Amino acid sequence: MTFRNNLKYALGLAAAVFASDMKPEIKEYHFSPLVQREEITLPISKVMELYFDCDQVFYNAGRFRYTRTIEELNEIVTKRKNLEEELIRYYNEQINLSRFTFHPIDTTYGWHDPLNGKGQIKDNFNDPRKRPGRRIEKHKASDIFLSVGNNIYSPGNVIVIAASGNWRGKWNGKKGLYDTKGGLGDLTGNGALLFSPSTREYYLLAHLKDVYVNTGDIIPGGTLIGTVGKTGNALSLRRKDDHLHFAMKKEGEACGVPGVLQPTNPFRILAEERMKNLYRPIYVDEESLYE
Numbered sequence: 218m219t220f221r222n223n224l225k226y227a228l229g230l231a232a233a234v235f236a237s238d239m240k241p242e243i244k245e246y247h248f249s250p251l252v253q254r255e256e257i258t259l260p261i262s263k264v265m266e267l268y269f270d271c272d273q274v275f276y277n278a279g280r281f282r283y284t285r286t287i288e289e290l291n292e293i294v295t296k297r298k299n300l301e302e303e304l305i306r307y308y309n310e311q312i313n314l315s316r317f318t319f320h321p322i323d324t325t326y327g328w329h330d331p332l333n334g335k336g337q338i339k340d341n342f343n344d345p346r347k348r349p350g351r352r353i354e355k356h357k358a359s360d361i362f363l364s365v366g367n368n369i370y371s372p373g374n375v376i377v378i379a380a381s382g383n384w385r386g387k388w389n390g391k392k393g394l395y396d397t398k399g400g401l402g403d404l405t406g407n408g409a410l411l412f413s414p415s416t417r418e419y420y421l422l423a424h425l426k427d428v429y430v431n432t433g434d435i436i437p438g439g440t441l442i443g444t445v446g447k448t449g450n451a452l453s454l455r456r457k458d459d460h461l462h463f464a465m466k467k468e469g470e471a472c473g474v475p476g477v478l479q480p481t482n483p484f485r486i487l488a489e490e491r492m493k494n495l496y497r498p499i500y501v502d503e504e505s506l507y508e
């Protein structure tokens with residue numbers, strides 16, 4: 218670890234410690250669609266394929282190679298953009314419908330810390346990870362360390378585009394991860410993939426225990442969506458390493474192909490939000506000073 222990384226880690230740690238007893242208002246409701254739209258309820262494997270960027274590489278004969286050709290990437294981009302248009306149409310339609318319910322969706326909520334100030338954020342974006350089959354992946358996320366069972370909240374006003382809480386799998390030192398099924402994927406485990414229609418950003422929350430939302434749900438920032446877990450490749454971790462894997466992606470030009478999703482490092486937005494809360498003014502009841 219370099220000095221700079223240590224400093225970043227300490228910043229996240231300090232923010233976490235000081236922010237740990239802050240409790241912003243939590244909304245525990247979300248909006249289930251009144252009209253199910255087939256266009257946006259694709260099978261999980263298809264949605265995860267569209268969420269793909271080009272960080273996955275094979276290491277072969279001393280060279281790194283991308284796992285997708287340019288043609289394949291272009292096809293993913295076209296399909297993903299079509300889906301985004303459908304999602305935005307769907308979002309507006311559902312917001313209008315929600316006005317006729319007892320809990321109309323409030324779209325004024327913005328960014329919200331997914332762990333509500335709890336846990337220690339680690340700046341481990343881009344760390345290399347070995348995967349089966351001579352594959353190397355970069356860790357396109359920040360891990361926030363805190364124990365299994367803690368609540369996770371929506372980071373913004375979003376549509377749930379994939380959600381699963383039925384992951385099963387086994388792990389041992391020799392075989393690694395095996396007999397996996399369900400969830401968002403073998404390594405991801407249980408989780409939720411969210412799309413923000415206003416920023417066109419994707420959020421992935423991985424390794425969850427419980428998942429309380431379904432595909433198509435529309436949820437404001439700060440809504441309870443699940444709990445920290447140990448599913449996917451987090452299964453092998455010791456208790457002190459329990460964490461939420463939090464990833465953000467937005468349309469960019471990853472591997473030089475226009476439109477391919479570009480992962481962003483969530484550390485800064487996570488840490489800055491906590492620092493902001495840290496410097497919030499403290500209101501003192503003047504009379505109590507003289508008691």
Ligand SMILES: [Zn+2]
Nearest residue numbers: 358359360462
């Ligand atoms: Zn992670």
